[in-house]
Amino acid sequence: MTETLTSGEARLQAMAAPEGEIAAATHTLVVGPYLSRTAAASPHGPAPVSRSTQARLEEAVGLAAAIELDVVEAIPLSLARIRPSTYLGKGRVEEIAGLIKASEIGLVVMDCALSPVQQRNLEKEFGAKVIDRTGLILEIFGRRASTREGTLQVEHAHLAYQKSRLVRSWTHLERQRGGFGFLGGPGETQIEADRRMIQERMTRIERDLDSVTRTRGLHRQSRARVPxxxxxxxxxxxxxxxxxxxxxxxxxxxxxxxxxxxxxxxxxxxxxxxxxxxxxxxxxxxxxxxxxxxxxxxxxxxxxxxxxxxxxxxxxxxxxxxxxxxxxxxxxxxxxxxxxxxxxxxxxxxxxxxxxxxxxxxxxxxxxxxxxxxxxxxxxxxxxxxxxxxxxxxxxxxxxxxRTRSTFAVILGPEEGAALHWLYENAEVLDRRMEEGGTLHLAIRVAPEKEPRFLNRFAGARRLSRAG
Known part of the structure; x- marks a missing residue:
C-alpha cells in the first residue's frame, strides 16, 4: 500500500510542472448561474446575495485566471429556480452545449456548487469537463499551498470533496486524474476509483496533520514565553x-x-x-x-x-x-x-x-x-x-x-544607562525629556506580564494610568 501511494504521489509531482501549460491550452467557458433577486431561496442551492451579477462573474473569471486557464467566454445566467438534475433548465443546457461545440470548449467552470449528479449530467450533455466553484477553489489552493501543513490540508479537503465523485463517475470522465487537480491525462491507479483506499489516504493525512498541529502548538507555547x-x-x-x-x-x-x-x-x-x-x-x-x-x-x-x-x-x-x-x-x-x-x-x-x-x-x-x-x-x-x-x-x-497597559513616569540619572537600555528593550518609551544636568524624565508604557519586573526594578516609578 505504501509503495502504491508513494509512486502515485511521485507521479502527481511530475505532472505538476507542465500543469500550467495544460491549463493555458484549455479553452474554458465560465458560466455564472445566479438566482434572480426575486427568486425564492432553494434548498438545493445558494440564496440570492446582494453583490452584483457582473462583479460575481468577474470574480469567477479571476478564479479561473488564478490557475492560468484560457477563458474564451464568460456568460451570466439568471435562474428562477435550480433543477435537481442539471442545475440549469433544459433550454439553457442545450444553448451552452451548442456554444461549447462551436468554440471547442474543453472545460466549463460553473460558478456554483454542483452535486455529483448535476456535475455528471452536465458533463454528459456538454461533452466537456465540468468543474464547480468548490472544485476550482480547491484547485487554486492545491497550486498555492507550499508548506507541508497547507499541502496536507488541501489534499484532505479535496479527497473529501471528490470521494463520491471519483467512485460514482470515474468511468465516464475522460480527463479526471487522482489527487487534487482536474487537468491532465487519464486516471493512473485504482486509488482514485477505490473508496476504501481514498479513506486510507485521508486517515494518513489526518495523522500527519495531528503531528503538524502538535508542532504548531509547541511553537505557540514558545512564543507565549516571550509574549x-x-x-x-x-x-x-x-x-x-x-x-x-x-x-x-x-x-x-x-x-x-x-x-x-x-x-x-x-x-x-x-x-x-x-x-x-x-x-x-x-x-x-x-x-x-x-x-x-x-x-x-x-x-x-x-x-x-x-x-x-x-x-x-x-x-x-x-x-x-x-x-x-x-x-x-x-x-x-x-x-x-x-x-x-x-x-x-x-x-x-x-x-x-x-x-x-x-x-x-x-x-x-x-x-x-x-x-x-x-x-x-x-x-x-x-x-x-x-x-x-x-x-x-x-x-x-x-x-x-x-488599552491593556499601564503608563508610568520614570526619572533616571545620567549614570543609569543600563536602566535606560532595559526600558527600551522591555517597555514602550512614550516620551523622553532631558534636564540640563543630564537627568532623564520618561513616560513609559508597560505590558501587564512585564509590570512586576518593571516595578521591582523601578520602585520609584509613578503610575500615570491603569490598564482599562
Missing amino acids: YPIVALVGYTNAGKSTLFNALTKAQVVAQDMLFATLDPTARATKLPHGETVILSDTVGFISDLPTALIAAFRATLEDVIEADILLHVRDVAHVDSEAQAEDVGTVLGELGIEMSADRIIEVWNKADLLDEGERTRLTNLSAHDRNDRDGAAPVLVSSLTGEGLSALTARIEARIA
Missing part, C-alpha cells in the same frame, strides 16, 4: 493584505493582483513607532461561498486569527462590492467564533490610491464621523501601495494595545 501582541490581517481575497503586510514589516511576501496569491500563513516580528514589538500575521483571503470543508481544514492555519490580540480587517474600498465582501468576511469570522463588533477589530480601508476625489472625500468624512462617535473605532483609510495612512494605522494599533 508579544499578535496582530493578524484578515479580509477578502485580493484586498491587499500581503502588500500591507510587506509595507508594515519590510518583508517580501508574495503580493500579486490575483485571487488567493497568499495561502500559507506568514508571521513576522515588527516594531511599532514607540518601540513595542508585535507579531504581524498574514493569512489566507476569504471569499464568498468558501467551501465548508476548507474552512474546517484551515482552522489550524487560522489559529493566529482566533488567538490574535488585534485583527486588521483589510477591505478593498475601491471595489464595487466592498460592502458585500465585508459581509462575507464577517460570515467566515463568525464561523470561527469571532464577532465583527469585537473590540479587537480595526477596519482598514485599503487601496485609497484607486479612489476618485469624490469617493475619497466621502470615505474620509465617514471615517471622521465614526471617530467622533466611537473613540478609537473609526476605520483607517490607507494605501498599502503608496504608504498613505500607514502612520495613522500604526498609531491606532498602538492605541488599541495601550
Whole structure:
C-alpha cells in the first residue's frame, strides 16, 4: 500500500510542472448561474446575495485566471429556480452545449456548487469537463499551498470533496486524474476509483496533520514565553493584505493582483513607532461561498486569527462590492467564533490610491464621523501601495494595545544607562525629556506580564494610568 501511494504521489509531482501549460491550452467557458433577486431561496442551492451579477462573474473569471486557464467566454445566467438534475433548465443546457461545440470548449467552470449528479449530467450533455466553484477553489489552493501543513490540508479537503465523485463517475470522465487537480491525462491507479483506499489516504493525512498541529502548538507555547501582541490581517481575497503586510514589516511576501496569491500563513516580528514589538500575521483571503470543508481544514492555519490580540480587517474600498465582501468576511469570522463588533477589530480601508476625489472625500468624512462617535473605532483609510495612512494605522494599533497597559513616569540619572537600555528593550518609551544636568524624565508604557519586573526594578516609578 505504501509503495502504491508513494509512486502515485511521485507521479502527481511530475505532472505538476507542465500543469500550467495544460491549463493555458484549455479553452474554458465560465458560466455564472445566479438566482434572480426575486427568486425564492432553494434548498438545493445558494440564496440570492446582494453583490452584483457582473462583479460575481468577474470574480469567477479571476478564479479561473488564478490557475492560468484560457477563458474564451464568460456568460451570466439568471435562474428562477435550480433543477435537481442539471442545475440549469433544459433550454439553457442545450444553448451552452451548442456554444461549447462551436468554440471547442474543453472545460466549463460553473460558478456554483454542483452535486455529483448535476456535475455528471452536465458533463454528459456538454461533452466537456465540468468543474464547480468548490472544485476550482480547491484547485487554486492545491497550486498555492507550499508548506507541508497547507499541502496536507488541501489534499484532505479535496479527497473529501471528490470521494463520491471519483467512485460514482470515474468511468465516464475522460480527463479526471487522482489527487487534487482536474487537468491532465487519464486516471493512473485504482486509488482514485477505490473508496476504501481514498479513506486510507485521508486517515494518513489526518495523522500527519495531528503531528503538524502538535508542532504548531509547541511553537505557540514558545512564543507565549516571550509574549508579544499578535496582530493578524484578515479580509477578502485580493484586498491587499500581503502588500500591507510587506509595507508594515519590510518583508517580501508574495503580493500579486490575483485571487488567493497568499495561502500559507506568514508571521513576522515588527516594531511599532514607540518601540513595542508585535507579531504581524498574514493569512489566507476569504471569499464568498468558501467551501465548508476548507474552512474546517484551515482552522489550524487560522489559529493566529482566533488567538490574535488585534485583527486588521483589510477591505478593498475601491471595489464595487466592498460592502458585500465585508459581509462575507464577517460570515467566515463568525464561523470561527469571532464577532465583527469585537473590540479587537480595526477596519482598514485599503487601496485609497484607486479612489476618485469624490469617493475619497466621502470615505474620509465617514471615517471622521465614526471617530467622533466611537473613540478609537473609526476605520483607517490607507494605501498599502503608496504608504498613505500607514502612520495613522500604526498609531491606532498602538492605541488599541495601550488599552491593556499601564503608563508610568520614570526619572533616571545620567549614570543609569543600563536602566535606560532595559526600558527600551522591555517597555514602550512614550516620551523622553532631558534636564540640563543630564537627568532623564520618561513616560513609559508597560505590558501587564512585564509590570512586576518593571516595578521591582523601578520602585520609584509613578503610575500615570491603569490598564482599562
